[in-house]
Amino acid sequence: MRALTFISLLCFIAAVSCQSHDLVIGKPGFGDVIIYRINEYKYGFPFIVRSSTIEYPEPGHYNLAYISSIYVKDNEYDGSGGYPTISAGGVGQRFAKIKLKSQRGNGFNFTITIYGRY
Numbered sequence: 435m436r437a438l439t440f441i442s443l444l445c446f447i448a449a450v451s452c453q454s455h456d457l458v459i460g461k462p463g464f465g466d467v468i469i470y471r472i473n474e475y476k477y478g479f480p481f482i483v484r485s486s487t488i489e490y491p492e493p494g495h496y497n498l499a500y501i502s503s504i505y506v507k508d509n510e511y512d513g514s515g516g517y518p519t520i521s522a523g524g525v526g527q528r529f530a531k532i533k534l535k536s537q538r539g540n541g542f543n544f545t546i547t548i549y550g551r552y
């Protein structure tokens with residue numbers, strides 16, 4: 435009985451930690467198009483937290499489309515990847531700032547797709 439509880443606890447931890455950390459906001463609807471797509475990769479260094487900020491539109495560029503959905507896909511399927519957050523803008527707006535942060539000692543590999551509507 436004890437062992438069974440322990441094993442299910444282990445399974446639970448494994449299921450939670452060994453997953454990619456995708457961030458999906460909104461849902462692309464009919465007529466929405468991909469307005470931005472980028473792959474962001476950073477190597478891991480021991481004891482270091484790596485981070486990146488992705489800005490859409492890129493500095494110096496204009497964007498006329500309203501963002502309908504943001505999909506940040508974590509390409510590290512074993513749970514070692516980083517964590518994405520939206521730090522400004524987002525769905526319903528014409529700009530977005532996405533922060534990517536690795537776990538200490540690890541890198542990350544994200545594919546960011548932004549859908550929008552003109």
Ligand SMILES: *[C@@H]1O[C@H](CO)[C@@H](O)[C@H](O)[C@H]1NC(C)=O
Pocket residue numbers: 475509543544
């Ligand atoms: C990041 O992930 C993508 C999708 O799986 C892969 O094609 C690409 O090679 C990866 N980049 C690096 C530098 O590992």
